[in-house]
Amino acid sequence: MTESPPMLRLEKVEVVYKKVITAIQGVSLDVQQGQIVVFLGTNGAGKTTTLRAISGFIGTDDAWVTEGRILFEGQDIANWPPQKVANRGIALVPEREKIFETLTVMDNLEASVGAGASRATRKRMIDTVFDHFPRLATAKTRLAGYLSGGERQMLAIGSALLCEPRLLLVDEMSMGLAPRLVEELLDHIVTLKKTLGLTILLVEQSAHLALGIADYGYVIENGRIVLDGTRERLGGHKDVQEFYLGQGGGDARKSYREVKQYRRSRRWYG
Amino acid sequence: MQVLANLVVLTAIYALISCGYVLIYRVSRVLNLAHGELMMLGAYLLFTLASLFKGGPELAFAGAVGLSLLVGFVLYVVLMRKMTGELVIAAVLVTIALGILLRGLMVLIWTARDLHPISVLGWKNPPVPLGGGTSISSVALATILVAVVLYLALMLFFRYTRWGLQMRAVGERPLLAAQRGIKLHAVYALAWALSTFSGGLAGMLLALDSGLGSTMVIVGLKAFPAALVGGLDSLLGAVVGSFIVAAAEILAIHFIDPLISDVVPFVVLIAMLLVRPWGLFGTKEEIERV
Numbered sequence A: 001m002t003e004s005p006p007m008l009r010l011e012k013v014e015v016v017y018k019k020v021i022t023a024i025q026g027v028s029l030d031v032q033q034g035q036i037v038v039f040l041g042t043n044g045a046g047k048t049t050t051l052r053a054i055s056g057f058i059g060t061d062d063a064w065v066t067e068g069r070i071l072f073e074g075q076d077i078a079n080w081p082p083q084k085v086a087n088r089g090i091a092l093v094p095e096r097e098k099i100f101e102t103l104t105v106m107d108n109l110e111a112s113v114g115a116g117a118s119r120a121t122r123k124r125m126i127d128t129v130f131d132h133f134p135r136l137a138t139a140k141t142r143l144a145g146y147l148s149g150g151e152r153q154m155l156a157i158g159s160a161l162l163c164e165p166r167l168l169l170v171d172e173m174s175m176g177l178a179p180r181l182v183e184e185l186l187d188h189i190v191t192l193k194k195t196l197g198l199t200i201l202l203v204e205q206s207a208h209l210a211l212g213i214a215d216y217g218y219v220i221e222n223g224r225i226v227l228d229g230t231r232e233r234l235g236g237h238k239d240v241q242e243f244y245l246g247q248g249g250g251d252a253r254k255s256y257r258e259v260k261q262y263r264r265s266r267r268w269y270g
Numbered sequence B: 001m002q003v004l005a006n007l008v009v010l011t012a013i014y015a016l017i018s019c020g021y022v023l024i025y026r027v028s029r030v031l032n033l034a035h036g037e038l039m040m041l042g043a044y045l046l047f048t049l050a051s052l053f054k055g056g057p058e059l060a061f062a063g064a065v066g067l068s069l070l071v072g073f074v075l076y077v078v079l080m081r082k083m084t085g086e087l088v089i090a091a092v093l094v095t096i097a098l099g100i101l102l103r104g105l106m107v108l109i110w111t112a113r114d115l116h117p118i119s120v121l122g123w124k125n126p127p128v129p130l131g132g133g134t135s136i137s138s139v140a141l142a143t144i145l146v147a148v149v150l151y152l153a154l155m156l157f158f159r160y161t162r163w164g165l166q167m168r169a170v171g172e173r174p175l176l177a178a179q180r181g182i183k184l185h186a187v188y189a190l191a192w193a194l195s196t197f198s199g200g201l202a203g204m205l206l207a208l209d210s211g212l213g214s215t216m217v218i219v220g221l222k223a224f225p226a227a228l229v230g231g232l233d234s235l236l237g238a239v240v241g242s243f244i245v246a247a248a249e250i251l252a253i254h255f256i257d258p259l260i261s262d263v264v265p266f267v268v269l270i271a272m273l274l275v276r277p278w279g280l281f282g283t284k285e286e287i288e289r290v
């Protein structure tokens, strides 16, 4: 299969925490320009670590990309500091600690607009966010710490957009939110992709909703990619049906690993 | 009445010094225990520049203030920057070592003699009558004014400027701030520069009023309880804390014994730590337990 060079390519990436804990190993994945790619995996599989490896660690994380390359538009950005990655065109909506709770909604947005933007530009950019998320406009002067879960997520996405990214990384958006709300947010993601021409890498635990909007998907287990394919292929895959779409029936509590050991030859990438 | 005037002056002095602790703590959770020495360094810089520019005392003063700002910036860039990512306690230990080093250097350069920059500058310090037989020195009056202006300026700065907003953001969540493209090191360097600026200013005013000697470090240390009583991450808290510590100190001087004046702030500090470890205005969650 031949493809145009991807916008983002991870090549056998390994991340080590505190110099001893290897969280992901040999992770390779491609994100094509203009696609929504979903990244599936259970708790502790290494999804957040992968996104953080792309968006950059700071000293207190005590984490490093120890192997492999992270190519964004052809340039290796592995171990760049987060502010440099953000300015390069990649924004992250983190899993937790995604907004400044002691700041108002407006200040959260103001703080995220790149340096050097004039007052008029900042206002225009923030108004665009309000167009997408009118609920934020009505909560402008409220402290972000008092927002509801859904509003926090909107604020986090809105703030990330103000970094003017070409690639948006979104970590477990659905966590702790009602399914209705998740659907609404996923609709927003699709709209953003279309109107802003964004490319999106979306991390989720459940394939249920995410796979519906994705062009392509990867499954990570224990720090390694175990499966990948188009939405159709993943959605039709027995393992995914059983463990990420909850359609297995019967003994659904079996671990994914048990199944994959008898059903599929191991497919390590790297 | 005189007691009240003294209380206001002492509050202003502590407030001027303690905001330096607050600025750095607020953005980086680091306690800069070299603040007293840095304040003294500001005063020595004033003395030296005053000797150099005999003709222009204003120039010497402005130069010393500018250099104080620069000192904080340089300290962050060459020393404290290396500490990012290390434990907060390690950074605090570095500031203690820095303080000891600075004290030694200052004795080497300027000797341990008491100096009087005001006479070198050729300025006078006449008492200003406040009515009812009360008076304070001109420099003390200037100290009050400077403290008021500085606090107002800082509050406006935090509230209305982009740099101030970035400092608040970094103070709450440095990682998220970095992920939003904010340059962490620039923000930290600015906090250090503002801190040594305000501390240096305090040291200079103190030295103009009562001379320059090793006791100044004690004054700097006494402002630390003032900052902590207020909660360390709040400017308003620093003012209130400064007032409480100054009041306790002045009451002790009047009703107990002037000799214990240097101890009182630390008694207040211990009392505070026992009752409300996060201070009057501090954020409760953010205390890192030991």
Ligand SMILES: Nc1ncnc2c1ncn2[C@@H]1O[C@H](COP(=O)(O)OP(=O)(O)O)[C@@H](O)[C@H]1O
Pocket (backbone or CB within 6 Å): A017, A018, A021, A022, A023, A041, A042, A043, A044, A045, A046, A047, A048, A049, A050, A061
């Ligand atoms: N800061 C950290 N220090 C040490 N180990 C970590 C840290 N963060 C994550 N890990 C480990 O890395 C692995 C992957 O975690 P994570 O990327 O958060 O998974 P996911 O997001 O898929 O739930 C887990 O085993 C976790 O314990």
Ligand SMILES: [Mg+2]
Pocket (backbone or CB within 6 Å): A044, A047, A048, A049, A095, A172
């Ligand atoms: Mg995660």
